[in-house]
Amino acid sequence: LTPRLRRIAVLLLSALFVAALMFATPAAAYNGGASKTTPAALPITPDASFPGNNSGLATPSSGTPPRHSCNSGSNQCWYNVTYWSWTPASSGTIQVRATSVSPSGWDNTLEVWSGAGASTFVTENDDSFGLDAKVQFAFTAGVEYTIGLGAYSSSGGGTATLTFGTSVPDVPTAVSAVAASGQATVTWDWL
DSSP states (O other): OOHHHHHHHHHHHHHHHHHHHHHSOOOOOEEOBSSTTSOEEOSSOSSEEEEEEOTTOOOOSSSOOSSTTGGGSSSOSSEEEEEEEEOOSSOEEEEEEEEEEESTTOOEEEEEEESGGGOEEEEEEOOOTTSOEEEEEEEOTTOOEEEEEEESSTTOOOEEEEEEEOOOOOOEEEEEEEEETTEEEEEEEEO
16 A cells, blocks of 8 residues: 555544444443342452442432431441442452442442441441542451442432552652741652
């Protein structure tokens, strides 16, 4: 092929690739279990993410979310919660974040339980409408953890990207601060 025909072929292939990406079917969201005692297995290992969906789940039949029913052990914290279970092979700390995808900005929540039957409340979070819910907790090897994606309101729900991370930033070095009138500038390096 001549250089001109090669450029045209590359442009056509590039356009076809972009069109294929634009019209590709999005990955299906994973549904969790409908209760704390019937969670689905977490579809990933930590330090990864997946789309979760809590649409269409019923509001709890007992208790009155949000929040004040968490510590009872028998009620869920939030509305329309779907659950995934995870039993780590080693101990550590994990951060979980829920980022709303569809509808954009829906007010998602997270809750975490541990033990057989998800009987022990660990933590929960709702970071307000349009923000990501985030939790961080220490985990113990061999203990089952149940992570729930819910909604702040009884009519809320949708798809959210759940991101799990066990890595922590390196310790900063060469930390310095320069004071100014009513402020300070802090700089540092990473190992």
